[in-house]
Amino acid sequence: xxxxxxxxxxxxxxxxxxxxxxxxxxxxxxxxxxxxxxxxxxxxxxxxxxxxxxxxxxxxxxxxxxxxxxxxxxxxxxxxxxxxxxxxxxxxxxxxxxxxxxxxxxxxxxxxxxxxxxxxxxxxxxxxxxxxxxxxxxxxxxxxxxxxxxxxxxxxxxxxxxxxxxxxxxxxxxxxxxxxxxxxxxxxxxxxxxxxxxxxxxxxxxxxxxxxxxxxxxxxxxxxxxxxxxxxxxxxxxxxxxxxxxxxxxxxxxxxxxxxxxxxxxxxxxxxxxxxxxxxxxxxxxxxxxxxxxxxxxxxxxxxx
Amino acid sequence: xxxxxxxxxxxxxxxxxxxxxxxxxxxxxxxxxxxxxxxxxxxxxxxxxxxxxxxxxxxxxxxxxxxxxxxxxxxxxxxxxxxxxxxxxxxxxxxxxxxxxxxxxxxxxxxxxxxxxxxxxxxxxxxxxxxxxxxxxxxxxxxxxxxxxxxxxxxxxxxxxxxxxxxxxxxxxxxxxxxxxxxxxxxxxxxxxxxxxxxxxxxxxxxxxxxxxxxxxxxxxxxxxxxxxxxxxxxxxxxxxxxxxxxxxxxxxxxxxxxxxxxxxx
Numbered sequence: 267x268x269x270x271x272x273x274x275x276x277x278x279x280x281x282x283x284x285x286x287x288x289x290x291x292x293x294x295x296x297x298x299x300x301x302x303x304x305x306x307x308x309x310x311x312x313x314x315x316x317x318x319x320x321x322x323x324x325x326x327x328x329x330x331x332x333x334x335x336x337x338x339x340x341x342x343x344x345x346x347x348x349x350x351x352x353x354x355x356x357x358x359x360x361x362x363x364x365x366x367x368x369x370x371x372x373x374x375x376x377x378x379x380x381x382x383x384x385x386x387x388x389x390x391x392x393x394x395x396x397x398x399x400x401x402x403x404x405x406x407x408x409x410x411x412x413x414x415x416x417x418x419x420x421x422x423x424x425x426x427x428x429x430x431x432x433x434x435x436x437x438x439x440x441x442x443x444x445x446x447x448x449x450x451x452x453x454x455x456x457x458x459x460x461x462x463x464x465x466x467x468x469x470x471x472x473x474x475x476x477x478x479x480x481x482x483x484x485x486x487x488x489x490x491x492x493x494x495x496x497x498x499x500x501x502x503x504x505x506x507x508x509x510x511x512x513x514x515x516x517x518x519x520x521x522x523x524x525x526x527x528x529x530x531x532x533x534x535x536x537x538x539x540x541x542x543x544x545x546x547x548x549x550x551x552x553x554x555x556x557x558x559x560x561x562x563x564x565x566x567x568x569x570x571x
Numbered sequence: 572x573x574x575x576x577x578x579x580x581x582x583x584x585x586x587x588x589x590x591x592x593x594x595x596x597x598x599x600x601x602x603x604x605x606x607x608x609x610x611x612x613x614x615x616x617x618x619x620x621x622x623x624x625x626x627x628x629x630x631x632x633x634x635x636x637x638x639x640x641x642x643x644x645x646x647x648x649x650x651x652x653x654x655x656x657x658x659x660x661x662x663x664x665x666x667x668x669x670x671x672x673x674x675x676x677x678x679x680x681x682x683x684x685x686x687x688x689x690x691x692x693x694x695x696x697x698x699x700x701x702x703x704x705x706x707x708x709x710x711x712x713x714x715x716x717x718x719x720x721x722x723x724x725x726x727x728x729x730x731x732x733x734x735x736x737x738x739x740x741x742x743x744x745x746x747x748x749x750x751x752x753x754x755x756x757x758x759x760x761x762x763x764x765x766x767x768x769x770x771x772x773x774x775x776x777x778x779x780x781x782x783x784x785x786x787x788x789x790x791x792x793x794x795x796x797x798x799x800x801x802x803x804x805x806x807x808x809x810x811x812x813x814x815x816x817x818x819x820x821x822x823x824x825x826x827x828x829x830x831x832x833x834x835x836x837x
Binding site: 280307310312313315316317355363364367368369370371372373374375376378379381382449466472473474475477480481483484527528529531532534535536538539542548559 | 576599602603604605609651655656661662664665666669672758764768771803812813814815817823
């Protein structure tokens with residue numbers, strides 16, 4: 267038994283402070299991303315979700331340039347970008363897609379400039395690579411409270427706007443008829459998503475941020491009957507994938523070819539992708555496929571009650 | 572500005588602008604900006620893999636671009652295409668991260684693959700870019716009608732016995748081709764911006780598809796040429812100018828259509 271355990275889990279896994287921080291950060295990010303992700307997938311805003319994490323370079327490099335706290339830079343940039351997207355975006359999905367693309371292109375262009383200007387005092391390549399790939403193992407415990415606070419804030423806002431947001435995501439016309447301010451909600455949601463995505467991508471990299479936002483949620487929505495259940499399933503999938511990923515990455519320290527460990531993001535993303543493939547077998551009762559029938563019924567119930 | 576190395580830059584920039592203007596028209600029409608962003612970004616993991624085993628970068632780029640395009644097309648049959656695109660993108664990037672962790676020298680190329688180094692194009696790159704670009708444009712010309720029909724009125728396309736799934740795959744393959752051609756010379760950011768900005772603004776100036784394509788190519792050419800000139804003069808990264816000018820052209824298109832019809836484009 268002991269041999270099996272030490273074969274599966276390299277010795278020192280539970281006593282290492284680095285691993286503990288990675289587990290905590292991974293859990294926070296996975297839970298918040300999964301909850302925000304369910305709405306992101308229902309609203310078909312995966313592109314915006316990914317764009318936000320790509321654009322977090324902007325806040326980081328910009329605040330470095332003018333010498334303010336990077337955290338402030340991220341939050342400010344997220345608000346500005348989600349506001350711009352909302353202003354440019356027309357209601358139809360294709361218009362929104364183009365608006366996201368335009369904002370992404372412009373923001374990346376500006377951050378190319380910022381990175382170039384930053385490079386006069388520091389190595390550019392380093393910054394670009396860190397932001398793209400990040401690492402769960404580079405966490406300091408000092409940042410855990412801030413992450414918890416911001417994650418909690420996002421989840422609370424999401425909880426407050428849960429019902430009207432759900433209604434306006436599924437049937438904007440019905441929501442408008444109910445006197446719900448659809449565009450304000452849409453901006454609020456984009457801001458919550460933007461802030462949480464920017465934070466996670468700066469902590470763990472763009473790849474993991476997008477994967478944890480979209481992957482667990484889209485898998486869960488394929489077999490869950492209601493959004494609340496989908497959120498629970500997505501949280502579990504995200505948590506399992508990130509913890510297993512951390513475990514394997516820790517184990518891989520002595521693996522070939524370099525003997526310095528495989529990246530965590532690789533393992534986590536592979537697990538998430540496998541979950542997604544597996545979920546297609548359970549798709550028959552999916553929320554998305556029956557969306558028009560069942561959710562309309564759900565929301566009608568909400569409306570009448 | 573017109574020295575020997577700069578001639579290559581001018582040629583590549585011109586080719587990329589023409590191809591992006593044409594292919595981008597369909598990107599915007601089909602609401603496929605995410606795909607146009609994801610495929611070039613994903614393909615760049617292939618570049619990391621190719622350097623690892625000592626192959627030509629363009630081979631790795633091509634393989635990964637194709638794989639991600641086909642993956643997106645195939646999985647979209649059964650899932651939401653935007654979520655699928657995000658998943659394939661992260662999967663490819665994660666594989667790229669794995670390759671990067673195995674090699675030790677690649678990191679310095681990441682910046683140039685992302686943001687582009689137009690001012691240092693080698694002359695044998697020009698040949699490959701020209702050939703791949705020509706193939707992409709010929710592909711668009713051959714499949715022009717089915718592409719147009721299935722983008723605008725899928726129902727009519729279906730009643731005319733056009734296989735929508737096959738057209739989608741062909742479109743994705745063209746995007747993959749364009750990515751392979753453009754990423755090593757101008758970077759993912761530049762190619763993406765050129766495929767979205769000019770066509771999106773061109774749609775505000777005209778209605779007929781052919782005219783829109785011509786305007787879109789013209790805008791793309793103006794943006795690229797201006798960017799090369801200013802970037803050469805100021806030494807700031809070209810991605811900044813292309814990105815900003817792309818936004819400016821889009822806003823001008825919005826203002827134009829707003830002024831003409833008294834309301835925004837819908």
